[in-house]
Amino acid sequence: MKTINYVLSGLGGQGILFMTKVFAATALEKGYNVLGAETHGMAQRGGSVVSHLRVGDARSSLVRAGAADFLISMDESEAYRYLPYLKKGGTLFANAPSKSFPDKRVAAYLKQNNIKAFSMEASKKAMDLGSPKSTNLAMVAFYSAFGVGPLNADDLRSTVEKMSPAKVRETNLKIFDACYDTGKKIASAS
Amino acid sequence: MLGNGAMAIGLLEAGCQIMTSYPGTPSSEILPEVVRFSKMGKLNTSIEWSINEKVAFDNAFAGAISGKRAACCMKMVGLNVAADSFMSAAYIGNIGGLVIISCDDPGPHSSQTEQDSRLMARLAKVPVLDPGSPEEAREMIKFAFELSEEFQVPVLVRPAIRVCHARQNIKYKTLKNNPTKADFKKEPTRWASTPKFRFLQHKALNEKHVKISEKFNTLKAFNRHTLKKGKTYPFGVITGGVPSSVVKDLFEEYNRKDIPMLKLGAPYPFPEKLADAFLTACDKVLVIEETDTLIEYMLRDKYKTLGRFSGHVPMEGELVPEKIETVLNKALADCKQSPLSDFDGGREAFGLVGELGLPLRKPTLCPGCPHRASFYSIRKAMPKAVFPSDIGCYTLGSNLGVVDTVLDMGAGITMASGFYNAYIQDGVQKPIVATLGDSTFFHSGITGLINAVYNDSRFILVILDNGITAMTGMQPAITQGLRVDGRKGNSVSLEGVVQGCGVKYLKVVDPFDTKTMIKTIKKAADYVNDPEGGIAVIISRHPCVIGFKDAAIPEKISVRVSDECNDCGFCRDRFECPALCRNPETEKTEIDTVLCAECGVCLQVCPRKAIEEI
Numbered sequence: 045m046k047t048i049n050y051v052l053s054g055l056g057g058q059g060i061l062f063m064t065k066v067f068a069a070t071a072l073e074k075g076y077n078v079l080g081a082e083t084h085g086m087a088q089r090g091g092s093v094v095s096h097l098r099v100g101d102a103r104s105s106l107v108r109a110g111a112a113d114f115l116i117s118m119d120e121s122e123a124y125r126y127l128p129y130l131k132k133g134g135t136l137f138a139n140a141p142s143k144s145f146p147d148k149r150v151a152a153y154l155k156q157n158n159i160k161a162f163s164m165e166a167s168k169k170a171m172d173l174g175s176p177k178s179t180n181l182a183m184v185a186f187y188s189a190f191g192v193g194p195l196n197a198d199d200l201r202s203t204v205e206k207m208s209p210a211k212v213r214e215t216n217l218k219i220f221d222a223c224y225d226t227g228k229k230i231a232s233a234s
Numbered sequence: 235m236l237g238n239g240a241m242a243i244g245l246l247e248a249g250c251q252i253m254t255s256y257p258g259t260p261s262s263e264i265l266p267e268v269v270r271f272s273k274m275g276k277l278n279t280s281i282e283w284s285i286n287e288k289v290a291f292d293n294a295f296a297g298a299i300s301g302k303r304a305a306c307c308m309k310m311v312g313l314n315v316a317a318d319s320f321m322s323a324a325y326i327g328n329i330g331g332l333v334i335i336s337c338d339d340p341g342p343h344s345s346q347t348e349q350d351s352r353l354m355a356r357l358a359k360v361p362v363l364d365p366g367s368p369e370e371a372r373e374m375i376k377f378a379f380e381l382s383e384e385f386q387v388p389v390l391v392r393p394a395i396r397v398c399h400a401r402q403n404i405k406y407k408t409l410k411n412n413p414t415k416a417d418f419k420k421e422p423t424r425w426a427s428t429p430k431f432r433f434l435q436h437k438a439l440n441e442k443h444v445k446i447s448e449k450f451n452t453l454k455a456f457n458r459h460t461l462k463k464g465k466t467y468p469f470g471v472i473t474g475g476v477p478s479s480v481v482k483d484l485f486e487e488y489n490r491k492d493i494p495m496l497k498l499g500a501p502y503p504f505p506e507k508l509a510d511a512f513l514t515a516c517d518k519v520l521v522i523e524e525t526d527t528l529i530e531y532m533l534r535d536k537y538k539t540l541g542r543f544s545g546h547v548p549m550e551g552e553l554v555p556e557k558i559e560t561v562l563n564k565a566l567a568d569c570k571q572s573p574l575s576d577f578d579g580g581r582e583a584f585g586l587v588g589e590l591g592l593p594l595r596k597p598t599l600c601p602g603c604p605h606r607a608s609f610y611s612i613r614k615a616m617p618k619a620v621f622p623s624d625i626g627c628y629t630l631g632s633n634l635g636v637v638d639t640v641l642d643m644g645a646g647i648t649m650a651s652g653f654y655n656a657y658i659q660d661g662v663q664k665p666i667v668a669t670l671g672d673s674t675f676f677h678s679g680i681t682g683l684i685n686a687v688y689n690d691s692r693f694i695l696v697i698l699d700n701g702i703t704a705m706t707g708m709q710p711a712i713t714q715g716l717r718v719d720g721r722k723g724n725s726v727s728l729e730g731v732v733q734g735c736g737v738k739y740l741k742v743v744d745p746f747d748t749k750t751m752i753k754t755i756k757k758a759a760d761y762v763n764d765p766e767g768g769i770a771v772i773i774s775r776h777p778c779v780i781g782f783k784d785a786a787i788p789e790k791i792s793v794r795v796s797d798e799c800n801d802c803g804f805c806r807d808r809f810e811c812p813a814l815c816r817n818p819e820t821e822k823t824e825i826d827t828v829l830c831a832e833c834g835v836c837l838q839v840c841p842r843k844a845i846e847e848i
Binding site (some may be wrong): 055056057064068072077078079080081082083091092097102103105106107108109110111121124125127128147149150153155167173176177 | 236343366367396399400401402403476479480482483554555557577579580582583586588589590591592595596597598600741810827828829
């Protein structure tokens, strides 16, 4: 299989490492090899956090700029910051209000490079559904609704179910399902 | 699993019986992973967090000369701390395998330098292995033990951050106990050798080198090229470590079978014959290695070799894939070969990102962090002081203007006495408030404090005791008496050690009570300035908000900002909590309730009392 490259970005404390683990565990479950690169230590305290994940038989853990199939970001600014990683024809998923997203200055670049961009207010959704810390899972669910890439919604959902601590499992799945539905509506409208 | 987990597996598969470490990014997860897999395999591995890297090294060394397989791991600057032992051990040698894992941080992402541990191996005359992936690191560790035992020499394994913090699926077999028993055989001329014998040991080490270099010439598992017999090439690449994986991916993606590659996973002692054969077959050779120039130096051919000295490879920074692609394109073009691609390093996209004026995100202390409260009080009490600080979370006190210097572990104290001496020579008693954490104090602070007491330096030292080693991932603190594998150790009293260093003035405060802390610091300053006084130590004790969530904030205090806020910015500037943000529309400070840890300390901060409890 051709290697599929994910770049996940956000802010320190948003749970990027857990999000990466959800994707990686799902890929492994499907029998793919995975290779990823994470941020730890000083670089993890607040600030801009990025995680790379390569599904397939790659040897190096970092995704090259201009080679990511998918960029999934938990913050609008952090989505733009890692834009150079997306390849031509790649897809961007961002936690941002759909009215103002994407930024006008970015839109021309996206069009020129045939990059599709979708957004949902993931942190607002997660907060409304009772777990502001689950923005990461909201974005996983949102992505999964588009049915792109080697990881499908059912598999990602069951990984979330398995990996969530018992006391937040129900809330996490509720958030997952709601955000999947939102994604599904946007996907079918586009 | 993480690369650090893969290495833990490699260590246990090799039958490593003794494992020591001091945490430091990117090495920190290796030891806890050894604990996890050792427990899963019901092994009796002896595992410890040592107080610093030199202590870790010496413990492992004694195990190895008792005939057991031993390893110690650390970040690359930790190897500086252990350097004295490392250099000496190379001469003396070992019986059971001794493997040192020194994790490099090109970037740097979480370190004070970008130093290349392979050059430390060169300095110590110790063989070094340079893995390109977690899986290879695991294989190399097993080989490292064999090599170490065959030649009775310590072996260094140098994984870079992209090996340590890479995540890869790893399959492994059942782990077994190594039955070797400790059997130290006395031989004073070797284990306690005098300079005369050291000369002979040096000679023996040099002889080992020739033999190991021979072995590395034919070590196909890690050192191999893609030359076809009898063929010559206009351009070739010599690489190793993480960049070798990137180069392989790139050649495969762009289908460039025409460019030969020599991968040196075991670059030192340098495999001369293998490198010569490659150099002879190519007109020009580009060296892509991280982070410094070990291979490029050893090639010793400045006419054929392209790399850092020819200006093709950047002298600093991590060799990320897009950088390597750009380097290869440029070098190929300079040698009149067709480049891999027309990729320009993503100039347009990075240019666009630059123009967007995205918020600068610097690392900050967590919301609810007790260090923030300490720093706030220190600045309030001693606004004009010099603030030497140290390595740890509290380095981020620079955001609050209370960290003036960060040199290395323990330098918060030693630089405080240095500043005192520099000023007192001119008759000026400069106010100085040094800060460092509890783990750093035990690691390298104690000797500096004894030195300062002995030489009558005067300053305030605030030890930020949060009961844990937080920055590197919540390793247990010595004061808590818990060991890495969950067994009970003997807790060591911070107060007892401080007093044992000869300090006569010691106070303990809770930084969440800023009023008391400010008062305590001012009183300590009086003692420091008193001719009969001395060094004043304040232990600022409050549990880490991440490590001990419930103990850190036993009662949650929800806060809001009232209309009294006049947007003076004092709280955001001087308290610098990420949960305090400015709303440009209302022109007032607001509380970000998602980030807020509800510690309530900010209630004590606002000069207009505009922050109030709900």
